[in-house]
Amino acid sequence: xxxxxxxxxxxxxxxxxxxxxxxxxxxxxxxxxxxxxxxxxxxxxxxxxxxxxxxxxxxxxxxxxxxxxxxxxxxxxxxxxxxxxxxxxxxxxxxxxxxxxxxxxxxxxxxxxxxxxxxxxxxxxxxxxxxxxxxxxxxxxxxxxxxxxxxxxxxxxxxxxxxxxxxxxxxxxxxxxxxxxxxxxxxxxxxxxxxxxxxxxxxxxxxxxxxxxxxxx
Numbered sequence: 001x002x003x004x005x006x007x008x009x010x011x012x013x014x015x016x017x018x019x020x021x022x023x024x025x026x027x028x029x030x031x032x033x034x035x036x037x038x039x040x041x042x043x044x045x046x047x048x049x050x051x052x053x054x055x056x057x058x059x060x061x062x063x064x065x066x067x068x069x070x071x072x073x074x075x076x077x078x079x080x081x082x083x084x085x086x087x088x089x090x091x092x093x094x095x096x097x098x099x100x101x102x103x104x105x106x107x108x109x110x111x112x113x114x115x116x117x118x119x120x121x122x123x124x125x126x127x128x129x130x131x132x133x134x135x136x137x138x139x140x141x142x143x144x145x146x147x148x149x150x151x152x153x154x155x156x157x158x159x160x161x162x163x164x165x166x167x168x169x170x171x172x173x174x175x176x177x178x179x180x181x182x183x184x185x186x187x188x189x190x191x192x193x194x195x196x197x198x199x200x201x202x203x204x205x206x207x208x209x210x211x212x213x214x215x216x217x
C-alpha cells in the first residue's frame with residue numbers, strides 16, 4: 001500500500017521531533033529566525049497566523065529545502081486555504097477547527113487540532129492522525145500519560161511548556177514530536193534578530209532530542 005502525502009508529512013514531523021512555533025510582529029523576522037534555527041538543526045517550522053503576513057513568511061520558507069513548513073493558529077477556512085496556497089505542508093489549530101480539517105483533507109495534508117480532554121481526543125481522532133496536546137503546560141506529562149492509556153495507538157504532539165530540559169520526559173511518555181515555543185524561540189531573540197542565540201538554542205534542543213532518543217532506544 002502506498003503511503004499518502006498526509007502520512008509522509010506526519011512521519012517527517014515525527015522524524016524531526018521538534019516543531020518550532022514561530023510568533024513575531026513581522027513576517028521577515030520569522031523568516032530570519034527560522035533559517036537560524038535550521039542552521040542549528042531544527043527544521044520543522046510552524047508559522048502561526050498571529051504573525052502579520054504569515055502567508056508571506058510561509059511562502060519564503062517553503063522554498064528552503066531544509067525546512068518542513070506548516071501554518072499554526074488556523075481558525076478559519078480562508079486562513080487554511082491561504083496557508084496551503086503559500087506552501088504550508090500541515091495545518092495546526094489550538095482547538096478542533098473543522099474548517100481547517102476540511103481544507104487539509106481536500107489538499108491531502110495533515111490537520112493537527114488542539115485537544116485536551118478525552119472527549120476532544122476521541123472526536124478529533126475520527127478525522128486526524130496527529131493531535132496537538134494543548135496547553136500541555138497545564139496538565140503536564142501526567143496528562144499525556146493518562147490520555148495515552150485509553151488511546152495507545154494515537155499520535156500526540158504536546159505544545160506549551162516543553163523545554164530542552166524536559167523534552168526527553170515528554171518523548172518517554174509517548175509524544176511523537178513536540179511543539180517548541182518560548183524556550184526555543186524567545187520573543188526577544190526573534191525581535192532583535194539574534195540569529196546566533198537562536199542557532200545556539202536550536203543546537204541545544206537538537207542535542208537533547210538525540211540524547212533522549214538514544215536513551216529510549
